[in-house]
Amino acid sequence: MPTYDFLDNETGEVTEYFMSYTKLDQFKEDNPTLKQVIGAPAITGGVGDRVKTDGGFKDVLSKIGDAYPGSDVDMRYNGVSPKTSATKRIVKKHLDIQAKKG
Numbered sequence: 001m002p003t004y005d006f007l008d009n010e011t012g013e014v015t016e017y018f019m020s021y022t023k024l025d026q027f028k029e030d031n032p033t034l035k036q037v038i039g040a041p042a043i044t045g046g047v048g049d050r051v052k053t054d055g056g057f058k059d060v061l062s063k064i065g066d067a068y069p070g071s072d073v074d075m076r077y078n079g080v081s082p083k084t085s086a087t088k089r090i091v092k093k094h095l096d097i098q099a100k101k102g
Helices: 021-030 055-067 072-078 082-101
Strands: 003-008 014-018 034-037
């Protein structure tokens, strides 16, 4: 739930309130001495190499790479180049054709 800062015009004190966005307008109507103070949002996250992928998530990405051979995800998490992946698909295709004939 988001937090909102309000300045009390009578005391000059800034107070933080937790409420849903849908209740914000009603809160402003019920408290005419308070004025909302807009500040910078608190954004968290990482950029570049500082973000580490969790081991479990790497397993999920590896399975996704298996489902999409030759994709960027496959190359990154399974170490398979597009050429190797295409070669494996062609070999499997021809082995299946040979198995149907025999």
